[in-house]
Amino acid sequence: xxxxxxxxxxxxxxxxxxxxxxxxxxxxxxxxxxxxxxxxxxxxxxxxxxxxxxxxxxxxxxxxxxxxxxxxxxxxxxxxxxxxxxxxxxxxxxxxxxxxxxxxxxxxxxxxxxxxxxxxxxxxxxxxxxxxxxxxxxxxxxxxxxxxxxxxxxxxxxxxxxxxxxxxxxxxxxxxxxxxxxxxxxxxxxxx
Numbered sequence: 001x002x003x004x005x006x007x008x009x010x011x012x013x014x015x016x017x018x019x020x021x022x023x024x025x026x027x028x029x030x031x032x033x034x035x036x037x038x039x040x041x042x043x044x045x046x047x048x049x050x051x052x053x054x055x056x057x058x059x060x061x062x063x064x065x066x067x068x069x070x071x072x073x074x075x076x077x078x079x080x081x082x083x084x085x086x087x088x089x090x091x092x093x094x095x096x097x098x099x100x101x102x103x104x105x106x107x108x109x110x111x112x113x114x115x116x117x118x119x120x121x122x123x124x125x126x127x128x129x130x131x132x133x134x135x136x137x138x139x140x141x142x143x144x145x146x147x148x149x150x151x152x153x154x155x156x157x158x159x160x161x162x163x164x165x166x167x168x169x170x171x172x173x174x175x176x177x178x179x180x181x182x183x184x185x186x187x188x189x190x191x192x
Contacts, residue, residue, distance in 0.1 A: 005035045018113045033077075060166055087101055088121070089122075091178060093189045099155070
């Protein structure tokens, strides 16, 4: 089967943006946000899905920077409703892109998706009410392994939109900064 998807590697090593072709007609729209041939061509290995997740957020909600402790979890995320800025942060100690982030606008027009390999942090901000984010993840949810970095960490310096009032969970407000997490030995290692 021919792929109908474009992809590019992001500024964070190993993270990719995928943009599928949408097929609108008088009935509506058909799109395939995940296509294995394009994924294999870009990443070089298959994506194993252990669980799918779905979140709905109001405008201004910031979720993240979240990551999973070893053995880690890969994610493939897209936005089937609304609009968000999806953010990947390299938190792998020893990585050549450690501390680097990249931002991809995801929405229900482009159905652009972002791939997060093991060891990367994930955050997003909803730009519209009722923004839905859908995730495919490579391992099941384990609350003991779910960790976070403070989304407003000035060392990382994510340029959150200034025209919205941020809504951040208590968990994310209490999260350590990148430097604190590194000092506490909470971060994943590059290649590990």
